Amino acid sequence: MNKFGILAAVAGLGMLAPTVQAHHSNAMFDTSREVNMRGVVREFQWSNPHAYIQMVVTEEDGTETEWSMEMGAPMYLYARGWRPRTLRPGSVINVRAHPLRSGEPGGVVVDVTDADGNEIGTNQ
Amino acid sequence: MRWTAIAALALAAIVAPASAQDSMDQAARTEKFAELPYWPGYWVSEYTIGTTIGGAAPALAEARERGDTSFFRNFMSLNGGGASWNEEGRARLAEVRAAARGRKADGWGFPMMMNAATPIVFAITPELVIITNSYGETRHIYTDGRPMPDELDMWPTVYGTSVGHWEGDTLVIETRMVSTPSDYFHGAPPYSEDAVYVERLRLEGDRLIGDYTVTDPTYLSEPFHTQVSWLRDEGFDRMIQIDWDNDRTSFDGEFNTIEAEAVED
Numbered sequence: 001m002n003k004f005g006i007l008a009a010v011a012g013l014g015m016l017a018p019t020v021q022a023h024h025s026n027a028m029f030d031t032s033r034e035v036n037m038r039g040v041v042r043e044f045q046w047s048n049p050h051a052y053i054q055m056v057v058t059e060e061d062g063t064e065t066e067w068s069m070e071m072g073a074p075m076y077l078y079a080r081g082w083r084p085r086t087l088r089p090g091s092v093i094n095v096r097a098h099p100l101r102s103g104e105p106g107g108v109v110v111d112v113t114d115a116d117g118n119e120i121g122t123n124q
Numbered sequence: 125m126r127w128t129a130i131a132a133l134a135l136a137a138i139v140a141p142a143s144a145q146d147s148m149d150q151a152a153r154t155e156k157f158a159e160l161p162y163w164p165g166y167w168v169s170e171y172t173i174g175t176t177i178g179g180a181a182p183a184l185a186e187a188r189e190r191g192d193t194s195f196f197r198n199f200m201s202l203n204g205g206g207a208s209w210n211e212e213g214r215a216r217l218a219e220v221r222a223a224a225r226g227r228k229a230d231g232w233g234f235p236m237m238m239n240a241a242t243p244i245v246f247a248i249t250p251e252l253v254i255i256t257n258s259y260g261e262t263r264h265i266y267t268d269g270r271p272m273p274d275e276l277d278m279w280p281t282v283y284g285t286s287v288g289h290w291e292g293d294t295l296v297i298e299t300r301m302v303s304t305p306s307d308y309f310h311g312a313p314p315y316s317e318d319a320v321y322v323e324r325l326r327l328e329g330d331r332l333i334g335d336y337t338v339t340d341p342t343y344l345s346e347p348f349h350t351q352v353s354w355l356r357d358e359g360f361d362r363m364i365q366i367d368w369d370n371d372r373t374s375f376d377g378e379f380n381t382i383e384a385e386a387v388e389d
Binding site: 026027028045046047048049050052068070071072073074075076077078079080081082100101102104106108109110111112121122 | 172176359382
C-alpha cells in the first residue's frame with residue numbers, strides 16, 4: 001500500500017451545479033468531474049487573487065506528484081473561517097476537487113478533510 | 125532657558141488664535157459629519173454573496189440553473205459587456221478579450237474594483253470619501269466642494285481622479301483620467317482615457333446601490349448605464365489587505381490553467 005495513495009480518481013458528477021469564479025473563467029476546471037486526492041501539504045499559499053494548496057500525492061507506483069488546488073481569495077476564506085495556518089506543511093489531508101481540463105495536476109477545491117476524514121472546509 | 129521661554133510664549137501667541145479657530149471649525153465639521161450617511165461594514169457585490177472556499181459564487185450558479193439571465197447581467201456588469209461600443213470600440217473590445225486568455229492582472233483597478241470579488245469599505249468624512257478593498261486598492265473622492273482639477277493637472281491613473289458631492293443621501297462621484305482599465309485587469313472594459321464615469325451611490329434598506337454612467341466619445345456610441353449592488357456578507361470583521369502577488373493564471377493553448385508550481389527539493 002502506498003504511503004498516501006490516490007483514493008478515488010475521477011467520478012462522473014453531471015448533477016453538480018456549475019460554479020462561476022470571478023477573477024478568471026471557471027472553464028479551466030471540469031465541473032462535471034471530481035477527483036479525490038489524499039496527500040501531504042507542502043505549502044498553503046495564502047495569497048491573492050487565489051489561495052492554493054500545494055499538496056504532494058504519492059501514486060501507486062511511488063511517483064510523487066505535486067498538485068495545485070485552487071481556492072478563493074484570502075478575504076473570502078477568512079470569512080468562511082479559514083486562516084493561513086488552517087493547513088500546515090506536512091499535514092495529511094484529503095481534497096475533493098474539480099480537476100483541470102488540461103489534465104495537469106490541479107483543480108479547484110470542493111472540500112477538504114483531515115487525515116481522519118473530519119471536515120476542514122467545504123464548498124457545499 | 126530664557127530664550128526657550130521666549131520661544132514658547134511666541135509659539136503660544138501664534139497657536140492660540142488658530143486653536144480657537146480650529147475649535148470652531150471642528151464644531152462645524154462635527155455637525156457636517158452628523159448629517160452624512162454612514163455605510164459601515166464590508167460590502168460585497170451582490171452576486172458574490174456566500175462565496176465559497178473554492179471561490180465560487182453560488183448565487184450565480186443558482187441563477188444559471190433557473191435560467192435567470194437578468195442576474196447574470198449584474199455579474200461584473202461594469203466590464204462593459206452591455207455597453208454600446210462603436211465600430212472602433214467593438215474591435216478594441218474583441219482584441220482585448222482575445223488577449224485575455226491566461227493573462228495575469230495587476231489587481232482590479234477602477235471601475236472593476238467596484239464590481240469585483242472583494243469586499244469594499246467606505247470611510248465617509250465631510251471632505252473626503254475613501255473606498256478601499258482587500259487588495260489595497262484605494263479611491264479618494266473629494267467632497268469638499270472643489271471642482272475637478274484642471275486637465276493639465278491630471279494624468280491617467282489606474283483609479284483616476286474623483287470629485288464628489290452629496291445630493292441628499294446619494295453620493296455622486298465624477299471620475300476622469302482613468303488609464304485604460306483593461307490594461308490593468310484583463311476583464312475590464314477597454315475605455316479610452318477620455319472616458320467620464322459618473323456614479324450615484326445610495327443605501328436602500330440593507331442594500332447599497334450604485335447607478336453608473338460611462339461616457340466615452342472615443343469608443344462608445346452612446347453613454348453606458350448599468351447598476352451595481354452590494355450587500356454585507358457574513359464573516360468579515362476587518363479589512364485585511366493582501367497584495368495581488370500570486371496570479372498563477374496561465375493558458376495551455378485551449379483553456380486557462382494554473383501555472384505550474386515548482387516542487388522544492
